[in-house]
Amino acid sequence: MIEVYDLNAGYGKLHVLYDVKLKVNDNEIVTVLGPNGSGKSTLLKTIMGLTTIYGGKIIFDGKDVTKLRPDEKAKLGLAYIPQIGNVFTNLTVKENLIMAGLTLDKSEFNDRLEYALNVFPFLKACLDRKVKTLSGGERQMLSMAMALIMKSKFIMFDEPTGNLAPKIAAEVLNKIVELREQSKLTILLVEQAARKALEVSDRAYLLVSGRVIYEGGSKELLEHPELGKLYLGVKKL
Amino acid sequence: MENIGWLLDIIVFFAVYLIVTLALNLQYGYTGIPNFGLALSVATGAYVTGALAGRIGMWICGVGSGLDYIMYNAMITSMINNAVRYDPLKGLAIFFSTIIAVTIISAIIGFVASYPAIRLRADYLMMVLIAMAEAARIIGLNYTPLVGGTTWVSVPNVFIWMGDIAPRLLIILILAISILIFLFTQYLVSSPYGRLIKAVRENELTAECVGKDIVKVKIQIMMLGSAIAGIAGSLWSFYCGTVLAAAYTRTDWTFWPWLMAMIGGMGNNIGALVGVATVIIFRRLIIYYKYSLEAYIPFSVVWLEQILLALALILVMMFRPQGIIPEKPAKTKIKKTPQQ
Amino acid sequence: MIPLALIEDALVYANLLLMLTVGFTLTYLIAKIPNFAHGEFAGIGVYVTFTVAQVWRSNPYLAVPLAFIISAFSGAIIYNGVLRTLKRFGGTMISLTISTLAMQIMISALLNIYADYLYPIAGSYSRLFLFRHLDFGFMGLPGVLIVSTIFLLTLITLLHLMLTKTRFGISLRAVVEDSSLASTLGVNVELACTVSWMLTAGIAGVAGSLLPLWFQGHPYTGSMLLTSVFAASILGGLSSIYGAMIGAYIIGLTEIFGTYLLAQTFGAQLTAYRSLIPLIIMCIVLLIFPRGVTGLIEDIQARRASRAMAKIRDRGG
Numbered sequence: 001m002i003e004v005y006d007l008n009a010g011y012g013k014l015h016v017l018y019d020v021k022l023k024v025n026d027n028e029i030v031t032v033l034g035p036n037g038s039g040k041s042t043l044l045k046t047i048m049g050l051t052t053i054y055g056g057k058i059i060f061d062g063k064d065v066t067k068l069r070p071d072e073k074a075k076l077g078l079a080y081i082p083q084i085g086n087v088f089t090n091l092t093v094k095e096n097l098i099m100a101g102l103t104l105d106k107s108e109f110n111d112r113l114e115y116a117l118n119v120f121p122f123l124k125a126c127l128d129r130k131v132k133t134l135s136g137g138e139r140q141m142l143s144m145a146m147a148l149i150m151k152s153k154f155i156m157f158d159e160p161t162g163n164l165a166p167k168i169a170a171e172v173l174n175k176i177v178e179l180r181e182q183s184k185l186t187i188l189l190v191e192q193a194a195r196k197a198l199e200v201s202d203r204a205y206l207l208v209s210g211r212v213i214y215e216g217g218s219k220e221l222l223e224h225p226e227l228g229k230l231y232l233g234v235k236k237l
Numbered sequence: 238m239e240n241i242g243w244l245l246d247i248i249v250f251f252a253v254y255l256i257v258t259l260a261l262n263l264q265y266g267y268t269g270i271p272n273f274g275l276a277l278s279v280a281t282g283a284y285v286t287g288a289l290a291g292r293i294g295m296w297i298c299g300v301g302s303g304l305d306y307i308m309y310n311a312m313i314t315s316m317i318n319n320a321v322r323y324d325p326l327k328g329l330a331i332f333f334s335t336i337i338a339v340t341i342i343s344a345i346i347g348f349v350a351s352y353p354a355i356r357l358r359a360d361y362l363m364m365v366l367i368a369m370a371e372a373a374r375i376i377g378l379n380y381t382p383l384v385g386g387t388t389w390v391s392v393p394n395v396f397i398w399m400g401d402i403a404p405r406l407l408i409i410l411i412l413a414i415s416i417l418i419f420l421f422t423q424y425l426v427s428s429p430y431g432r433l434i435k436a437v438r439e440n441e442l443t444a445e446c447v448g449k450d451i452v453k454v455k456i457q458i459m460m461l462g463s464a465i466a467g468i469a470g471s472l473w474s475f476y477c478g479t480v481l482a483a484a485y486t487r488t489d490w491t492f493w494p495w496l497m498a499m500i501g502g503m504g505n506n507i508g509a510l511v512g513v514a515t516v517i518i519f520r521r522l523i524i525y526y527k528y529s530l531e532a533y534i535p536f537s538v539v540w541l542e543q544i545l546l547a548l549a550l551i552l553v554m555m556f557r558p559q560g561i562i563p564e565k566p567a568k569t570k571i572k573k574t575p576q577q
Numbered sequence: 578m579i580p581l582a583l584i585e586d587a588l589v590y591a592n593l594l595l596m597l598t599v600g601f602t603l604t605y606l607i608a609k610i611p612n613f614a615h616g617e618f619a620g621i622g623v624y625v626t627f628t629v630a631q632v633w634r635s636n637p638y639l640a641v642p643l644a645f646i647i648s649a650f651s652g653a654i655i656y657n658g659v660l661r662t663l664k665r666f667g668g669t670m671i672s673l674t675i676s677t678l679a680m681q682i683m684i685s686a687l688l689n690i691y692a693d694y695l696y697p698i699a700g701s702y703s704r705l706f707l708f709r710h711l712d713f714g715f716m717g718l719p720g721v722l723i724v725s726t727i728f729l730l731t732l733i734t735l736l737h738l739m740l741t742k743t744r745f746g747i748s749l750r751a752v753v754e755d756s757s758l759a760s761t762l763g764v765n766v767e768l769a770c771t772v773s774w775m776l777t778a779g780i781a782g783v784a785g786s787l788l789p790l791w792f793q794g795h796p797y798t799g800s801m802l803l804t805s806v807f808a809a810s811i812l813g814g815l816s817s818i819y820g821a822m823i824g825a826y827i828i829g830l831t832e833i834f835g836t837y838l839l840a841q842t843f844g845a846q847l848t849a850y851r852s853l854i855p856l857i858i859m860c861i862v863l864l865i866f867p868r869g870v871t872g873l874i875e876d877i878q879a880r881r882a883s884r885a886m887a888k889i890r891d892r893g894g
Contacts, residue, residue, distance in 0.1 A: 074763035353863040364807040379849040540686040547683035
């Protein structure tokens, strides 16, 4: 579904990603792991079009989308749920959900809204509350609800379990797997909680200092005796 | 001898605008405070000169007592000039006491104008300063006892005792003062204080963490810059021999200096020099070729200048925001520790 | 007894100021910079009315929609031609703000050129004019007061409905808060910004087009109004257009009534210092409650919320 070649990107003059090559097939869940500062978030942002691209290509569904604006990519079916700044705190819950369903038409939006509210029933009570009155966990659930509503084929999650309590984190990851099963979505996941992410994903990439240093099946990586060392970039493959 | 008249004209223009631009560079180039109310400080210098120089002259020369300074301005001024013609000390006293008053009052105005918004975002500061500059013009235009409102006041010719060469010598003096101010600001920015203000510009949060009182530094720079710009306004008034409130417009004394500083290169004083020279030469060219230009352009050259000013500002920002002479890391003296 | 004419003065002025301030605050929220050229959109409106009323000898109210279109168009040119281009060349907030100042200079020069150009047709009238005599009256009230009030109420209502009920309006508020998140969700941010610039410029143009029906029009109308617009925006709190409305009305009424009171007490020459009133209010606001009226309301709401939380805690414990 999506392929990235020789991607070099960063922020302004700050070069973060070097010659990144990545591929996610239809209906897969792929994880990107790596230590802090390795460029994982930057990779997702770059695919979405929020950074400066120095070179390389991004191919989505056979189309070259490298130079497109984020909103153009959204309309093609690419979605990105950032770690922070993933909800509008000055808007109400309902308005956030409306924003999520921007690319949908009226009837489709109503259906998905109903579905999302059934998955997260607590939202029904807060529809007219401003999001800034919600707690951190509730906001995270709201962003998941928004992901359920978005008309997308491919969703990128940046550390969806973030600062969540383990029970809620597990729920979130389960929802992500559900999305793959029920809505036939393709998912790219960035996670710090390496083990949990590897347990739910099919394949994984290891990104260290802006470069991909490992690519393989998640099971293999989980059983890899030196996962830790790889992770910290000490041992090279 | 007469041929260099136009050259001296350019020189005094250059010197006065250099002082103003140096003040701006200090405030924005080095400290990062965008001052769009620069005309306020220049106008203050001019208005104080117009209001005080003659009155001080009245007092020192003991003439015109009981007369209203504004109503009998022409007569009082010629009386002062006559007194000074044969007494250089009186002239110098008027001159220097006025300059000192200008410096102090401009610094105070710089404080008053920036205080409300100095702790707030740059946007607020810009709005307040622009509004203050407008207010100064309105006060000057309407408060007649200050500088005669919509008419003008004359400024005593304090160097009249030098005879015919007085205007020329005044120009040389103004040039000398501008060079002094240049050297002063150079010294200031190469000193530890210069490092401090640059730190304020680069990263306020960090500077604050190191224990420096940011607001105090900004206020100091606003006062200093205002004083310097006020001196420019005062010198210009002495040169013109008159103060006309309406002449201290935003365009002439805020925007042109900004263009000069930007073209030359913000954040370095040599840049200010280059910028001022470039813009002045360009403006002179427009004035001299005014008549031939007006044949091609269906409107007054005054508006053409403004359009070119606006275009120049935008183009410089787009294509050469660092100016002709970009800022280089400054060399500041390292303090020798006891061990060295 | 307050003269009726003074009340009419105050209301017309406050109405026009409200239109300008709402636009200025909205542009500030969207673009994150103050638009120093905002007053000039009104200036354009002023001269559209002059052209329609004096040169074409038509009903001045025909100028209103024309002024909206021309000003909106100018707003689009400024945003797309200057601001977006600068951003592409790596413009900082300061340089974008400076570019709006440059645009103010340019439009002001163009208005002056236009006024000069009209001189042969209209004489010195082109640089200072008043069209009260061309206005209609209704129940003893001047037409411009009625029209501006109706326009205002319609504007506020439509704006409120748009921002809360339409997808475009909600997207706009989303862009104001977080433009990259909005972009990720499918909002064409540049288009949203362009439309709102055109809207605010157009509204300013309408305000300018109505102005000469009550107050004197001249090439510097726009820049002279700017101080009051700043004061009104800051008083309202640069974070909400509803605050802008309150701020504009307070400043507008204070400016007119205040000048009248000062003139009555100290003499007629004080009317020239009229624009010092908004300046002084601006300074007081910045010194005491810099977040403006909106900030005050938010503080009161926050205090009420924390008191409610405390009550719940106490009851539970």
